[in-house]
Amino acid sequence: MGLLAPLFLLGVFAVALPIWLHRLQAQSSDRKAFSSAMLLETAKQQVHVKKELKYLLLLAARILLLVLMVFAFAKPFLTVPPNAIISTASGTHLVLVDTSVSMDRAGVFSQVQAEASRAIDGAPADALIQLLSADSSMRVVTALTNDKSTSRSALGSLSASALRLDYGEVMSAVERLADSLPPPVTLHFVSDFQASAMPVRFSDVVPAGIAGFEPHVVGTGEPFNWSVDFLRDNSDGIDVGLSGFGDRERIANVDLLLNNVVVDSRGLSQTGPHVLHFDAPDYEEGENRVVLRINTDDDLRADNNRYHVVDNDPPATIPLLTLNADSLPVTYLSAALESAGDYRVEPMIIGEFDPRVLSRYRWVVIDEIGFIDQQLEQALTEFLENGGNLLAFAGDRAASLESLPVTGHRQSATSVRPQAGDFLAIGQMDVRHPVLSGTEGWQSVNVSRSLSLDVPDGDEVLIRLENNEPFLIEKRVGQGRILLMPASLDNRWNDLPVRPVFVSFIIESARYLSGVNQIPKTYIAGATLPLALTGNSSGQVVDPDGNSVLSLADTTREQQIRLNKPGFYEVYTPQGETVVAANVDPLESDLRKVSQEVLDRWQDATGGQPLAGAGSFNAEEAETVELWHWVLFLLALVVIAESILGNMHLTPRRMERA
Amino acid sequence: MSPFQASRNTARDLLRPEVLASLKNLDLVARSVVEGVMIGMHRSPKFGFSQEFAEYRSYNEGDDPRFIDWNVFARTEKTYIKRFLGDTNSHLMILLDASASMGFGGPPVSKLRYAQFLSASLAFLAARQHDAVGCMVFDEEVRDYRDPSTRSGKLQGVLHCIDSATASTGTKFDKPFSKFREQVSRRGLVAVISDFYCDIEELLAGVRPLAWHGQDVVLFQVLDKEELNPEFKSNVLLEDLETGEAIEVAPQFMRDAYPQRIRAHIDELKKAAAGIGADHVLVNTSDSLDQALRNYLLFRQRRK
Known part of the structure; x- marks a missing residue:
């Protein structure tokens, strides 16, 4: 029996209360017969503390009541051993099979199955056997059984994955599992024992609770393998790092494929590290699938392709509503937005702007919200309610209005402007907001003037000046949102446009309002792709083999998927389509084994470490x-x-x- | 110490309550008390019946023939009865309160037992002087009643009536006394023996008519020493024997205020008794019984 909340047992001290109360008596315990109470007068009520206790049965009931209450709060529980676990004199034999990508070498996995089968056959007849497999995680292949044929037949279902195995992690999982198994537990580990899979600390590969450790080494012989260490695209082209393992000097050819078309090829004359540079190919507009393929007959084919995605989207057009296309705010905003390369600013004169074209854009910018007329206000409001976004600034025209169009903010009557020549600094910032989290340098901004607005409930003030007046407000209108800075960018109200933070602020605002978040395009196989980051969990993912990853039910609820295969994944979300690449972990490409000395040490260190509570069942299970x-x-x-x-x-x- | 003094002291020791309590026979107790009292008196007390001649009156049917003056009859051939002083007190009625409060006291004797000794002694003393003796035991009702009579053997009945009284329930004076008035027509001595834990006005409502009808009323107030001078060292819960009411009292109150209250109650009772021409005698159960009786007789002598 145990207690889930043993600290509540301190409440047992409360039994002192009924014991003390039972010693108290409002009336004197001395009771005497008297001829008449006619001439008596009641004494002042006194509480008497007696030496002896009264009403012992009642006291016992009250103490029991308190003790039970304390006991109930302490949450007692009983642990019942699972029925499935049976005791045996020969204990348990765990057969752990390495199914990482390095086991995908030609002929190696058949060795794995043979070694595992040998380990199963070598176990005593009454021993319990459990077959496990491990790559980036450990899986139970068969339940505990003393039927060897079951375990042997399950070996046929195993195959190498594209994932990496870390010996430290898998031994930790074995340790947790062994805790619940009938002792003694003997571990048979069938693996190629890559040196690159060893953790930093040797002790991490020594599981407690294992009485015996038998390594079964497969894939003997000098390995030969080529792999890609990195692939980077830049404006000059594509840089690739390659490594060749093995002493044999064997030629390898490298092809660069762009959207499944070979655009360049190179030859590698000998193993070792290489860095290749490819000139920038003619990317197609949009996302380009780049593959670096190593053509060689090395031991491990799974890592011979390196997948990469290059974005070649044209800059998005951002309409900038203004009265003067040559004004300073237009210049500053255009320069900042176009510096990222993703956006192209198109100034549009407010008087000539056709509001019907608003639906073409995800968001718009206006340098002076005060110039919005009634027709444009109506169109912008409709645009916002349908999911569009607006980045707005205010100027002299807005300052003359009682309330701002579209946002509806009213100017505060208590507005206090700084004296001429004085400046206000930035006071508070919501640095968790996506617009501000990636920006730095706001403290250098000086503000000489801003509109003092009354911010209604529901609006969020992202930046406040040191006099507590809002300097950046986010307002939700329907499905859309407005980022409003109640100040002009014409150099007279503040020096924000000439500060470095202006560019990052405008770029982050653009990303935020466009609804496009930057997600990595390249992952290691086994990594998790967060679907929510792409905008919405509703969608579908197609794996490199062309199969849908998500079931129909998962399309609206799955928040992330695991990229288990190398290749390109097509991700479809309501925000659009994107492609991400998954590659084999380069650590798996290094096929060199741990030394025999390390293996002997590992074997010596594992075993003979009784686990606390070994012989009993695992409390967790x-x-x-x-x-x-x-x-x-x-x-x-x-x-x-x-x-x-x-x-x-x-x-x-x-x-x-x- | 003279032999006489020694014998008198020995006899008085025998009349101490604790000694009398060991005597089961109430007749014997009464005799002992009365004899003890007689030893201590210089001359015979005149209790109701006086030996001094007062007047003659014609013999009427029903009069005791023993009191016919035969000398006068020889001279006049008419029957005359000699009347003596105190002849009006030739009846003694003992009204004994047997309420629960009378059960208080002791050891050695409770107030009721002491009152029974007193009643028996009075009865024996009266019978010894050939007075008619009757008794009534009461609490809230009349429990037992014996007509006054001088016939031989009646005394034993009266003593039995007294002896069989047990303490129970509360006390009321109006109803039992009302019945008593219905039973007794002749004037005489009425001895009310009680602790008188009652409202004085209520008591007077019962006793006053007796006095107005010419009865010579004596109120024997029997109290225990614990009632007169209670001693408690700590708070104590006192339970009224009649009502069952329990009151916690402080020792300071019982030491200081309560004696004053009981004394005031006694004085009020005494004053009320005097107001209706009755006597009041306070009897402490720790005193020897002869002392109590002697005090009363001396008191009566002084009144005459």
Whole structure:
């Protein structure tokens, strides 16, 4: 039996209260017959503390009540051993098979199955056997059984994955599993024992609770393998890092494929590290699939392709509504937005702007919100309600208005402007907001003037000046949102446009308002792709083999997927389509083994480490039966008993008073 | 110490309550008390019946023939009865309160037991002087009643009536006394023996008519020493024997205020008794019984 909240046992000290109360008595315990009370006068009420206790049965009920209450709060539970686990004299033999990508070498996995089968056959007849597989995680292939044929037949279902195995992580998982198994536990590990899979600390590969460790090394012989260490695209072209393992000097050819078309090829004359540079190919507009393919007959084919995605989207057009296309705010905004290369600013004169074209854009910019007329205000409001976004600034025209169009913010009557020549600094910022989290340098901004606005509930002030007035406001209108800076960018109101933070602020605002978040395009196989980052969980993912990853139900609820295969994944979301690439972990490409010395040390260190509580079942896996329900039931019975006893004792007192 | 003094002291020791309590026979107790009292008196007390001649009157049917003056009859051939002083007190009625409060006291004797000794002694003393003796035991009702009579053997009945009284329930004076007035027509001595834990006005409502009808009323107030001078060292819960009411009292109150209250109650009772021409005698159960009786007789002598 155990307690889930043992600290509540301190409440047992509360039993002192009924014991003390039972020693108290409002009336004197000395009771005497007297001829007449006619001439007597009641003394002032006194509380007497007696040495002896009264109403012992009632006291016992009350103490029991308190103890049960404390016990119930402490949440007692019983651990019941799982029925499936049976004891055996020969203990348990775990057969752990390495299914990482390095085991995908030609002919190696058949060795794996042979070695695993040999380990199963070598186990004592009455031993319990459990087959496990491991790459980036450990999986139970068969349940505990002493039927060897079951375990052997399950070997046929195993195959190498595209994932990496870390020996430290898998041994940690084995340790947790062994904790619940009938001892002694013997571990048979069938692996190629890559040196690159060893953790930094040797102790991490030594699991506790394992009585015996038998390594089964497969893939013997000098490995030969080529792999891609990195692939980077830049404006000059594509840089690739390659490594060749093995002493044999064997030629390898490298092809660069752009959208499944070979655009360049190189030859590698010998193993070792190489860095190749490819000139920038003629990318197609949009996302380009780049593959670096190594054409060679090395031991591991799974890492011979390196997948990469190059974005070649044209800059998005951002309409900038203004009265003067040559004004300073237009210049500053255009320069900042176009510096990222993703946007192209198109100034549009407000008087000539056709509001019907708003639906073409995800968001628009306006350098002076005060110039919005009634027709444009109506169109912008409709645009916002349908999911469009607006980045707006205010100027002299807005300052003359009682309330701003579209946003509806009213100018505060208590506005206090700084004296001429004085400047206000930035006071508070919501640095968690996506617009501001990636920006730095706001403290250098000087503000000489801004509109003092009343911010209604629901609007969020992202930046406040040191006089607590809002300097950047986010307002939601329908499905859209507005980022409003109540100041002009014409150099007279503040020096923000000439500060470095202006560019990052405008770029982050553009990303935020365009609804496009930057997600990595390249992942290591086994990594998790967060679907929510792409804008919405509703969608579908197609794996490199062309199969849908998400079931119909998962398309609206799955928040992330695991990229288990190398290649290109097509991700479809309501925001659009994107492609991400997954590659084999380069660490798996290094096929060199751990030294025999390390292996011997590993074998010596593992085993003979009895686990605390070994021989019993694992408390985590054992069934836990909470007892507080029963304690509560008992408590209810005691409450009834206490009530009856208390009433019995009170009755004589009431009669006395009557 | 003279032999006489020694014998008198020995006899008085025998009349101490604790000694009398050991005597089961109330007749014997009464005799002992009366004899003890007689030893201590210089001359015979005149209790109701006086030996001094007062007047003659014609013999009427029903009069005791023993009191016919035969000398006068020889001279005049008419029957005359000699009347003596105190002849009006030739009846003694003992009204014994047997309420629960009378059960208080002791050891050695409770107030009721002491009152029974007193009643028996009075009865024996009266019978010794050939007075008619009757008794009534009461609490809230009349529990037992014996007509006054001088016939031989009646005394034993009266003593039995007294002896069989047990303390129970509360006290009321109006109803039992009302019945008593219905039973007794002749004037005489009425001895009311009680602790008188009652409202004085209520008591007077019962006793006053007796006095107005010419009865010579004596109120024997029997109290225990614990009632007169209670001693408690700590708070104590006192339970009224009649009502069952329990009151916690402080020792300071019982030491200081309560004696004053009981004394005031006694004085009020005494004053009320005097107001209706009755006597009041306070009897402490820790005193020897002869002392109590002697005090009363001396008191009566002084009144005459």
